[in-house]
Amino acid sequence: MGFLDSLKSILKSKTELEEKVIETIKSTDLKKWIQGRKKDIATEEAEFLARINTRINQLADELEKEVAELKEIDFDNLKIEKRTKFITGVNLDKYIDHLKNLIETLRNLDLTTSADIMVTITKVFNEFDQKAMKNFQKASFFVGHKLGDIGISTARFFKDIKQLISANETLIKNTKMIQFVGSRLDEIDNLEKTAQEFTSQKASFEKEVSKLEDEKKRVTKEIDTVKNSKTYAKETQKREDLEKDKTELTKNIYKLRTLIDFKLLANTFHSNPKQIAIVREYKANFEAAFQRDAGRKLISLLEEAKVNHGNVLDSINKITATQQKIDNTLIEPDRVNELNHAIGDITRKIEEITSKTELEQKKYDKFQANRERVLSLVREKLAEIDVVLE
Numbered sequence: 001m002g003f004l005d006s007l008k009s010i011l012k013s014k015t016e017l018e019e020k021v022i023e024t025i026k027s028t029d030l031k032k033w034i035q036g037r038k039k040d041i042a043t044e045e046a047e048f049l050a051r052i053n054t055r056i057n058q059l060a061d062e063l064e065k066e067v068a069e070l071k072e073i074d075f076d077n078l079k080i081e082k083r084t085k086f087i088t089g090v091n092l093d094k095y096i097d098h099l100k101n102l103i104e105t106l107r108n109l110d111l112t113t114s115a116d117i118m119v120t121i122t123k124v125f126n127e128f129d130q131k132a133m134k135n136f137q138k139a140s141f142f143v144g145h146k147l148g149d150i151g152i153s154t155a156r157f158f159k160d161i162k163q164l165i166s167a168n169e170t171l172i173k174n175t176k177m178i179q180f181v182g183s184r185l186d187e188i189d190n191l192e193k194t195a196q197e198f199t200s201q202k203a204s205f206e207k208e209v210s211k212l213e214d215e216k217k218r219v220t221k222e223i224d225t226v227k228n229s230k231t232y233a234k235e236t237q238k239r240e241d242l243e244k245d246k247t248e249l250t251k252n253i254y255k256l257r258t259l260i261d262f263k264l265l266a267n268t269f270h271s272n273p274k275q276i277a278i279v280r281e282y283k284a285n286f287e288a289a290f291q292r293d294a295g296r297k298l299i300s301l302l303e304e305a306k307v308n309h310g311n312v313l314d315s316i317n318k319i320t321a322t323q324q325k326i327d328n329t330l331i332e333p334d335r336v337n338e339l340n341h342a343i344g345d346i347t348r349k350i351e352e353i354t355s356k357t358e359l360e361q362k363k364y365d366k367f368q369a370n371r372e373r374v375l376s377l378v379r380e381k382l383a384e385i386d387v388v389l390e
Contacts, residue, residue: 021386022386023386023387024387024390025387025388026389026390027389030181030389031185034181034182037178041171041174041175041178044171045113045114048164048168049111049112049114051164052111052114052161052164053111055157055160055161055164056107056109056111056121057106057107058157059106059154059157060107062153062157063102063103063150064103066150066153067096067099067100067103069149070095070146070147073146087138088139091134091136091139092135094132095132095135095139098131098135099132101128101131102125102128106124109124113175114168114172114175115172115175115179117161117172118161118162118165121158125154174385177381177384180378180381181378181381184374184377184381187374188375191371191374194367195364195367195368195371198360198363198367201360202357202360202361205357208353209350209354209357212346212349212350213350216343216347216350219342219343219346220343223339223340223343226339232335235331235334238331239331239334242326242329242331245329249319249322249323249326252315252318252319252322253287253319254286255315256286256290256295256312257286257287259311259312260298260302260312261307262279262282262283264305265302265307266279266283269301275301275304278297278298278301279301282297290319294323295316295319295320298312298316299313299316375389
């Protein structure tokens with residue numbers, strides 16, 4: 001190659017690089033851009049598919065003629081034994097049936113997209129081969145010369161289809177790109193719809209938490225108000241006095257028990273089932289037994305046993321007076337305690353909703369990651385046709 005030829009080659013390469021145009025589109029305009037591209041190639045694709053479908057129907061016509069010729073084979077003129085002739089005829093008939101099914105499949109194929117044409121056609125013939133191969137092999141031993149035309153027609157068909165595909169590579173590439181991006185856009189739409197639902201749910205949770213926080217502040221303020229009131233101070237003092245009385249009651253009942261000689265009572269009433277049962281009842285759980293009858297049965301036992309029970313009576317009277325004081329003490333419900341319970345309930349609700357909100361956020365983040373993954377795939381596919389997605 002001379003210097004001028006080399007220079008022309010360099011200039012030509014430079015010109016081709018300069019003519020290469022990089023198109024840039026925004027992700028928000030992608031759907032509109034795809035629709036425009038689809039419209040742009042619609043006529044070209046329709047013409048291409050018409051040629052493909054015409055060639056498919058042409059093959060179907062050729063195969064029908066060849067089937068008719070196969071049916072005309074005269075087995076009587078074949079110089080083969082009768083059994084072999086029968087086997088050949090049966091397999092030929094089955095092969096013809098497979099051919100008829102193939103012809104019907106081809107006529108119904110009616111391709112509507114230029115993407116994966118060869119894959120679709122090859123699949124049809126692969127399925128035909130799987131079903132018909134054994135019959136073809138058994139029939140071709142003696143009528144192979146008649147079956148050869150089918151192979152020639154099929155080979156010529158595939159050659160023509162490949163030439164058509166080769167001549168329309170750019171169209172097919174664009175069609176595949178449009179289909180791929182279109183399906184990915186549908187996926188993105190579904191992801192965004194779900195993400196919007198999550199966002200809405202999250203906003204609802206946050207609104208609910210805000211209301212609960214306000215309620216918590218209100219209840220906390222009410223607690224402070226109640227605690228600072230004279231009524232609460234008075235009720236608090238009554239509660240403290242009541243607890244002191246209850247403590248005193250328990251101490252006096254315990255002290256009373258130490259005054260009772262249960263061994264003496266048991267020896268005295270060991271032969272009286274009713275009385276000994278009372279002794280055992282008091283001995284087993286003195287406080288509970290005393291509370292049931294205010295000590296009346298105990299006093300009766302002591303009198304019957306002729307035991308000096310003066311100290312016991314004084315102790316019982318003291319216990320009875322304390323019990324009566326406790327019974328007559330009226331305490332209002334502890335408002336602060338009620339409000340604290342309310343605070344606890346509100347806090348638990350806030351924690352539950354916060355947990356749900358965090359779960360929704362994780363789901364949202366996952367869907368956003370999936371969206372970015374799909375967009376990345378779209379960017380890669382668009383880059384193949386010199387389109388940059390912002």
